[in-house]
Amino acid sequence: MNKVLSFFKDNFDESILIRNIRVYGWKFEYDHLLVSSLTKYLFEDLDIIENIAPETNTNRDGRKKKNFYICVHDTGDTDYDHTAGFWSNVVKVQDWELGRYEASFQYVTGDDGIYHNIPDDEIGYHAGDSTYFSYDLIDTGLSGENEKPVVSISDDGYYMVDGVKSQLLAPRAKLTRKGEVKYDRIARTDEINSQGVLVKNVNGKYYIGVTYYNNDYALIANRGGNNNSVGIESCINVGSDIYLIWQRTAKLVAKLLDENNLCFDDVKQHHYFSGKNCPQTMRMNNLWNHFMELVKFEYQILKFKQEGYKISLKVNDPDVKENGRIVKREFDYINKKKVAFSIITEFEGKIESLELEKEI
Numbered sequence: 616m617n618k619v620l621s622f623f624k625d626n627f628d629e630s631i632l633i634r635n636i637r638v639y640g641w642k643f644e645y646d647h648l649l650v651s652s653l654t655k656y657l658f659e660d661l662d663i664i665e666n667i668a669p670e671t672n673t674n675r676d677g678r679k680k681k682n683f684y685i686c687v688h689d690t691g692d693t694d695y696d697h698t699a700g701f702w703s704n705v706v707k708v709q710d711w712e713l714g715r716y717e718a719s720f721q722y723v724t725g726d727d728g729i730y731h732n733i734p735d736d737e738i739g740y741h742a743g744d745s746t747y748f749s750y751d752l753i754d755t756g757l758s759g760e761n762e763k764p765v766v767s768i769s770d771d772g773y774y775m776v777d778g779v780k781s782q783l784l785a786p787r788a789k790l791t792r793k794g795e796v797k798y799d800r801i802a803r804t805d806e807i808n809s810q811g812v813l814v815k816n817v818n819g820k821y822y823i824g825v826t827y828y829n830n831d832y833a834l835i836a837n838r839g840g841n842n843n844s845v846g847i848e849s850c851i852n853v854g855s856d857i858y859l860i861w862q863r864t865a866k867l868v869a870k871l872l873d874e875n876n877l878c879f880d881d882v883k884q885h886h887y888f889s890g891k892n893c894p895q896t897m898r899m900n901n902l903w904n905h906f907m908e909l910v911k912f913e914y915q916i917l918k919f920k921q922e923g924y925k926i927s928l929k930v931n932d933p934d935v936k937e938n939g940r941i942v943k944r945e946f947d948y949i950n951k952k953k954v955a956f957s958i959i960t961e962f963e964g965k966i967e968s969l970e971l972e973k974e975i
Protein backbone atom coordinates (compact mmCIF):
# COMPACT_ATOMS: atom_id res chain seq x y z
CA MET A 616 0.00 0.00 0.00
CA ASN A 617 1.40 3.41 -0.90
CA LYS A 618 1.92 6.15 1.68
CA VAL A 619 -1.21 8.07 0.71
CA LEU A 620 -3.50 5.10 1.26
CA SER A 621 -1.60 4.20 4.43
CA PHE A 622 -2.21 7.73 5.67
CA PHE A 623 -5.95 7.40 5.04
CA LYS A 624 -5.99 3.96 6.71
CA ASP A 625 -4.02 5.03 9.77
CA ASN A 626 -6.10 8.16 10.31
CA PHE A 627 -9.53 6.72 9.59
CA ASP A 628 -12.45 6.96 12.03
CA GLU A 629 -14.87 4.08 11.52
CA SER A 630 -17.77 5.97 13.04
CA ILE A 631 -19.02 9.42 12.21
CA LEU A 632 -18.87 12.44 14.45
CA ILE A 633 -22.49 13.31 15.11
CA ARG A 634 -23.42 15.98 17.58
CA ASN A 635 -26.12 18.50 18.23
CA ILE A 636 -24.38 21.86 18.44
CA ARG A 637 -25.55 25.34 19.30
CA VAL A 638 -24.85 27.90 16.59
CA TYR A 639 -24.22 31.38 17.95
CA GLY A 640 -25.11 34.69 16.38
CA TRP A 641 -25.69 38.24 17.49
CA LYS A 642 -29.27 38.23 16.14
CA PHE A 643 -30.31 34.72 17.19
CA GLU A 644 -28.94 31.28 18.02
CA TYR A 645 -30.09 27.91 16.75
CA ASP A 646 -29.43 24.17 17.12
CA HIS A 647 -27.76 22.24 14.35
CA LEU A 648 -27.05 18.54 13.90
CA LEU A 649 -23.37 18.46 12.98
CA VAL A 650 -22.42 15.36 11.01
CA SER A 651 -18.88 14.67 9.80
CA SER A 652 -17.89 13.35 6.37
CA LEU A 653 -16.59 9.96 5.22
CA THR A 654 -13.02 11.17 5.81
CA LYS A 655 -11.36 14.30 7.18
CA TYR A 656 -10.30 15.12 3.63
CA LEU A 657 -12.93 16.81 1.49
CA PHE A 658 -12.86 15.30 -2.00
CA GLU A 659 -13.28 18.50 -3.98
CA ASP A 660 -10.99 21.09 -5.51
CA LEU A 661 -10.43 24.37 -3.75
CA ASP A 662 -12.52 26.61 -5.93
CA ILE A 663 -11.93 30.27 -5.06
CA ILE A 664 -14.16 32.95 -6.53
CA GLU A 665 -12.25 36.19 -7.05
CA ASN A 666 -14.36 39.11 -5.86
CA ILE A 667 -11.66 41.62 -4.93
CA ALA A 668 -12.77 44.92 -3.39
CA PRO A 669 -11.93 48.01 -5.48
CA GLU A 670 -8.79 49.95 -4.52
CA THR A 671 -10.99 52.99 -3.87
CA ASN A 672 -12.65 51.19 -0.90
CA THR A 673 -11.75 52.52 2.57
CA ASN A 674 -11.71 48.91 3.89
CA ARG A 675 -8.89 48.15 1.43
CA ASP A 676 -6.19 50.72 2.10
CA GLY A 677 -3.60 48.94 -0.05
CA ARG A 678 -0.85 48.79 2.57
CA LYS A 679 1.29 45.71 2.03
CA LYS A 680 1.97 43.20 4.79
CA LYS A 681 3.98 40.08 5.56
CA ASN A 682 1.94 37.12 6.78
CA PHE A 683 2.83 35.39 10.03
CA TYR A 684 -0.64 34.05 10.81
CA ILE A 685 -3.91 32.75 9.47
CA CYS A 686 -6.82 34.25 11.45
CA VAL A 687 -10.06 32.26 11.57
CA HIS A 688 -13.43 33.90 12.29
CA ASP A 689 -17.07 33.11 12.01
CA THR A 690 -19.46 35.83 10.98
CA GLY A 691 -21.78 35.40 13.97
CA ASP A 692 -24.48 36.22 11.44
CA THR A 693 -27.00 33.41 11.52
CA ASP A 694 -29.49 35.01 9.10
CA TYR A 695 -30.78 32.49 6.57
CA ASP A 696 -29.53 34.19 3.40
CA HIS A 697 -26.33 35.72 4.81
CA THR A 698 -24.07 33.37 2.90
CA ALA A 699 -20.45 33.73 1.79
CA GLY A 700 -21.63 35.37 -1.42
CA PHE A 701 -23.67 37.86 0.61
CA TRP A 702 -20.77 38.77 2.92
CA SER A 703 -18.26 38.96 0.10
CA ASN A 704 -20.52 41.48 -1.60
CA VAL A 705 -20.90 43.51 1.62
CA VAL A 706 -17.10 43.90 1.81
CA LYS A 707 -16.96 44.85 -1.85
CA VAL A 708 -19.74 47.47 -1.89
CA GLN A 709 -19.15 48.58 1.74
CA ASP A 710 -22.84 48.77 2.44
CA TRP A 711 -25.42 46.60 4.16
CA GLU A 712 -28.54 46.66 6.35
CA LEU A 713 -26.75 48.49 9.18
CA GLY A 714 -25.22 51.10 6.86
CA ARG A 715 -21.65 51.58 5.80
CA TYR A 716 -19.37 48.57 6.32
CA GLU A 717 -15.78 49.33 7.28
CA ALA A 718 -14.47 45.84 8.03
CA SER A 719 -12.76 43.58 5.50
CA PHE A 720 -11.17 40.16 5.31
CA GLN A 721 -9.14 38.33 2.71
CA TYR A 722 -11.54 35.37 2.36
CA VAL A 723 -15.05 34.30 3.26
CA THR A 724 -16.12 30.65 3.21
CA GLY A 725 -19.61 29.20 3.01
CA ASP A 726 -21.48 26.25 1.61
CA ASP A 727 -22.16 28.46 -1.41
CA GLY A 728 -18.42 28.79 -2.11
CA ILE A 729 -15.17 30.48 -1.13
CA TYR A 730 -14.76 34.16 -2.01
CA HIS A 731 -11.56 36.20 -2.13
CA ASN A 732 -12.04 39.85 -1.21
CA ILE A 733 -8.69 41.44 -0.26
CA PRO A 734 -5.30 40.42 -1.74
CA ASP A 735 -3.40 38.20 0.72
CA ASP A 736 -0.47 40.63 0.92
CA GLU A 737 -2.64 43.63 1.83
CA ILE A 738 -3.92 44.69 5.24
CA GLY A 739 -7.53 43.85 6.14
CA TYR A 740 -9.76 45.14 8.96
CA HIS A 741 -11.01 42.07 10.80
CA ALA A 742 -8.93 41.23 13.87
CA GLY A 743 -9.79 44.14 16.16
CA ASP A 744 -6.15 44.89 17.06
CA SER A 745 -5.82 48.10 14.98
CA THR A 746 -3.42 48.56 12.06
CA TYR A 747 -0.78 50.50 13.99
CA PHE A 748 1.07 47.55 15.50
CA SER A 749 2.77 44.74 13.66
CA TYR A 750 4.25 41.36 14.47
CA ASP A 751 7.51 41.65 16.36
CA LEU A 752 9.55 39.55 18.76
CA ILE A 753 10.91 41.15 21.93
CA ASP A 754 13.87 39.67 23.80
CA THR A 755 12.80 38.59 27.29
CA GLY A 756 16.40 38.25 28.50
CA LEU A 757 15.62 34.61 29.38
CA SER A 758 16.98 31.48 27.79
CA GLY A 759 16.03 27.82 27.86
CA GLU A 760 15.37 24.68 25.86
CA ASN A 761 11.56 24.50 25.89
CA GLU A 762 10.06 24.82 22.38
CA LYS A 763 6.57 25.45 23.79
CA PRO A 764 7.04 27.48 26.95
CA VAL A 765 4.14 28.83 29.00
CA VAL A 766 3.79 32.56 29.64
CA SER A 767 2.31 33.97 32.84
CA ILE A 768 2.41 37.30 34.69
CA SER A 769 4.28 37.89 37.95
CA ASP A 770 2.65 39.59 40.95
CA ASP A 771 4.55 42.79 40.10
CA GLY A 772 3.42 42.75 36.45
CA TYR A 773 6.27 41.19 34.45
CA TYR A 774 5.93 38.40 31.93
CA MET A 775 7.24 35.08 33.18
CA VAL A 776 8.38 32.25 30.91
CA ASP A 777 7.92 28.78 32.43
CA GLY A 778 7.68 30.45 35.82
CA VAL A 779 10.86 32.55 35.47
CA LYS A 780 10.43 36.33 35.61
CA SER A 781 11.58 38.27 32.56
CA GLN A 782 12.58 41.92 32.13
CA LEU A 783 9.47 42.53 30.01
CA LEU A 784 6.46 44.29 31.53
CA ALA A 785 3.05 42.85 30.67
CA PRO A 786 0.34 45.35 29.62
CA ARG A 787 -1.63 46.83 32.54
CA ALA A 788 -5.34 46.21 32.93
CA LYS A 789 -6.60 49.68 32.21
CA LEU A 790 -10.08 50.87 31.35
CA THR A 791 -10.84 54.46 30.43
CA ARG A 792 -14.40 55.53 29.67
CA LYS A 793 -15.17 59.09 28.52
CA GLY A 794 -11.81 60.31 29.79
CA GLU A 795 -12.32 58.79 33.22
CA VAL A 796 -9.98 56.03 34.38
CA LYS A 797 -12.21 53.23 35.71
CA TYR A 798 -9.31 51.03 36.74
CA ASP A 799 -5.58 50.84 36.15
CA ARG A 800 -3.80 47.91 37.74
CA ILE A 801 -1.39 45.03 37.11
CA ALA A 802 -3.01 42.38 34.89
CA ARG A 803 -3.31 38.80 36.08
CA THR A 804 -2.34 35.58 34.28
CA ASP A 805 -6.03 34.63 33.98
CA GLU A 806 -6.56 37.78 31.91
CA ILE A 807 -4.41 36.38 29.08
CA ASN A 808 -6.63 35.25 26.17
CA SER A 809 -7.24 31.49 25.97
CA GLN A 810 -4.81 30.98 23.04
CA GLY A 811 -2.00 32.62 25.02
CA VAL A 812 0.75 35.11 24.29
CA LEU A 813 3.11 34.69 21.37
CA VAL A 814 6.36 33.18 22.67
CA LYS A 815 9.21 31.79 20.59
CA ASN A 816 12.41 30.00 21.37
CA VAL A 817 15.01 31.33 18.93
CA ASN A 818 18.40 29.66 19.34
CA GLY A 819 17.79 29.01 23.02
CA LYS A 820 16.51 32.53 23.81
CA TYR A 821 12.89 33.30 24.64
CA TYR A 822 11.10 36.07 22.77
CA ILE A 823 7.60 37.40 23.39
CA GLY A 824 5.37 39.09 20.81
CA VAL A 825 3.70 42.49 20.98
CA THR A 826 0.69 42.31 23.32
CA TYR A 827 -1.93 44.71 24.64
CA TYR A 828 -4.85 44.83 27.05
CA ASN A 829 -8.12 44.89 25.12
CA ASN A 830 -10.68 46.95 27.03
CA ASP A 831 -13.66 45.54 25.18
CA TYR A 832 -13.05 41.99 26.35
CA ALA A 833 -10.86 42.68 29.42
CA LEU A 834 -8.16 40.31 28.11
CA ILE A 835 -4.54 40.52 27.01
CA ALA A 836 -4.28 39.83 23.29
CA ASN A 837 -1.62 39.77 20.57
CA ARG A 838 -0.88 42.32 17.85
CA GLY A 839 -0.34 41.31 14.25
CA GLY A 840 -3.95 40.35 13.45
CA ASN A 841 -4.84 42.95 10.87
CA ASN A 842 -1.25 43.71 9.87
CA ASN A 843 0.17 40.20 9.65
CA SER A 844 -2.54 37.63 9.12
CA VAL A 845 -4.71 36.32 6.34
CA GLY A 846 -8.26 36.71 7.65
CA ILE A 847 -10.93 34.11 6.88
CA GLU A 848 -14.59 34.61 7.77
CA SER A 849 -16.69 31.45 7.83
CA CYS A 850 -20.46 31.71 7.45
CA ILE A 851 -22.65 29.86 9.94
CA ASN A 852 -26.08 30.93 8.75
CA VAL A 853 -29.28 28.95 9.23
CA GLY A 854 -29.67 26.17 6.69
CA SER A 855 -25.97 25.98 5.87
CA ASP A 856 -23.92 22.79 6.01
CA ILE A 857 -21.53 23.85 8.78
CA TYR A 858 -19.29 20.77 8.61
CA LEU A 859 -18.81 21.33 4.87
CA ILE A 860 -17.92 24.97 5.55
CA TRP A 861 -15.36 23.93 8.17
CA GLN A 862 -13.85 21.39 5.77
CA ARG A 863 -13.61 24.01 3.03
CA THR A 864 -12.12 26.48 5.48
CA ALA A 865 -9.59 23.84 6.55
CA LYS A 866 -8.66 23.21 2.91
CA LEU A 867 -8.14 26.94 2.39
CA VAL A 868 -6.09 27.24 5.59
CA ALA A 869 -3.87 24.33 4.45
CA LYS A 870 -3.21 26.05 1.11
CA LEU A 871 -2.42 29.38 2.81
CA LEU A 872 -0.06 27.69 5.31
CA ASP A 873 1.79 26.14 2.40
CA GLU A 874 1.93 29.34 0.33
CA ASN A 875 3.08 31.49 3.24
CA ASN A 876 5.49 28.89 4.64
CA LEU A 877 3.72 28.82 8.02
CA CYS A 878 3.14 26.04 10.56
CA PHE A 879 0.01 24.76 12.33
CA ASP A 880 0.73 26.90 15.41
CA ASP A 881 0.34 29.97 13.21
CA VAL A 882 -3.37 29.26 12.70
CA LYS A 883 -5.10 31.44 15.27
CA GLN A 884 -8.60 32.29 16.31
CA HIS A 885 -9.76 35.89 16.07
CA HIS A 886 -9.86 35.59 19.90
CA TYR A 887 -6.03 35.52 19.98
CA PHE A 888 -5.83 39.03 18.57
CA SER A 889 -8.57 40.74 20.56
CA GLY A 890 -10.10 38.49 23.19
CA LYS A 891 -13.38 38.36 21.27
CA ASN A 892 -15.27 35.07 21.49
CA CYS A 893 -14.70 34.28 17.78
CA PRO A 894 -15.07 31.90 15.99
CA GLN A 895 -17.79 31.55 18.61
CA THR A 896 -19.60 28.43 17.38
CA MET A 897 -16.36 26.40 17.13
CA ARG A 898 -15.15 27.71 20.48
CA MET A 899 -18.39 27.21 22.42
CA ASN A 900 -18.81 23.65 21.14
CA ASN A 901 -15.16 22.73 21.83
CA LEU A 902 -14.53 21.95 18.16
CA TRP A 903 -11.43 24.08 17.47
CA ASN A 904 -9.14 21.07 17.96
CA HIS A 905 -11.31 19.04 15.61
CA PHE A 906 -11.06 21.85 13.06
CA MET A 907 -7.26 21.82 13.38
CA GLU A 908 -7.31 18.04 12.75
CA LEU A 909 -9.11 18.81 9.48
CA VAL A 910 -6.43 21.40 8.64
CA LYS A 911 -3.61 18.92 9.34
CA PHE A 912 -5.28 16.24 7.24
CA GLU A 913 -5.85 18.61 4.31
CA TYR A 914 -2.27 19.86 4.55
CA GLN A 915 -0.85 16.33 4.34
CA ILE A 916 -3.01 15.48 1.34
CA LEU A 917 -1.95 18.76 -0.32
CA LYS A 918 1.68 17.67 0.11
CA PHE A 919 0.93 14.26 -1.47
CA LYS A 920 -0.79 15.98 -4.39
CA GLN A 921 2.22 18.25 -4.87
CA GLU A 922 4.33 15.08 -5.19
CA GLY A 923 2.10 14.05 -8.09
CA TYR A 924 -0.52 11.79 -6.49
CA LYS A 925 -4.04 12.02 -7.85
CA ILE A 926 -6.57 11.12 -5.16
CA SER A 927 -10.24 10.38 -5.62
CA LEU A 928 -13.23 8.85 -3.85
CA LYS A 929 -15.57 6.20 -5.18
CA VAL A 930 -18.82 5.79 -3.30
CA ASN A 931 -22.25 4.67 -4.38
CA ASP A 932 -24.80 5.47 -1.73
CA PRO A 933 -27.73 7.92 -1.82
CA ASP A 934 -26.75 9.33 1.58
CA VAL A 935 -23.22 10.32 0.57
CA LYS A 936 -22.16 12.96 -1.94
CA GLU A 937 -19.24 12.58 -4.36
CA ASN A 938 -17.10 14.83 -2.15
CA GLY A 939 -17.63 12.54 0.87
CA ARG A 940 -20.29 14.61 2.64
CA ILE A 941 -22.89 12.54 4.46
CA VAL A 942 -26.34 13.89 3.73
CA LYS A 943 -28.79 11.57 5.49
CA ARG A 944 -32.09 12.93 6.63
CA GLU A 945 -31.86 13.94 10.27
CA PHE A 946 -34.22 11.33 11.74
CA ASP A 947 -32.44 8.48 9.92
CA TYR A 948 -29.41 8.59 12.23
CA ILE A 949 -31.14 6.30 14.73
CA ASN A 950 -30.88 3.54 12.14
CA LYS A 951 -27.21 3.33 11.36
CA LYS A 952 -25.89 1.46 8.36
CA LYS A 953 -22.50 0.64 6.93
CA VAL A 954 -21.34 2.33 3.76
CA ALA A 955 -18.48 0.88 1.75
CA PHE A 956 -16.27 3.17 -0.31
CA SER A 957 -12.88 3.25 -2.02
CA ILE A 958 -10.08 5.77 -2.01
CA ILE A 959 -8.20 5.61 -5.27
CA THR A 960 -4.73 6.96 -5.97
CA GLU A 961 -2.90 7.35 -9.24
CA PHE A 962 0.84 7.93 -9.23
CA GLU A 963 3.18 7.64 -12.23
CA GLY A 964 0.50 5.68 -14.09
CA LYS A 965 -0.07 3.17 -11.27
CA ILE A 966 -3.57 2.97 -9.82
CA GLU A 967 -4.12 1.64 -6.30
CA SER A 968 -7.15 1.62 -4.04
CA LEU A 969 -8.13 1.20 -0.43
CA GLU A 970 -11.53 -0.21 0.58
CA LEU A 971 -13.04 1.24 3.73
CA GLU A 972 -16.33 0.99 5.55
CA LYS A 973 -18.00 3.56 7.72
CA GLU A 974 -21.04 3.38 9.94
CA ILE A 975 -23.33 6.30 9.19
Ligand SMILES: [Zn+2]
Pocket residue numbers: 687688689741885891893894
Ligand atom coordinates in the same frame (compact mmCIF):
# COMPACT_ATOMS: atom_id res chain seq x y z
ZN1 LIG B 1 -14.05 37.36 14.24
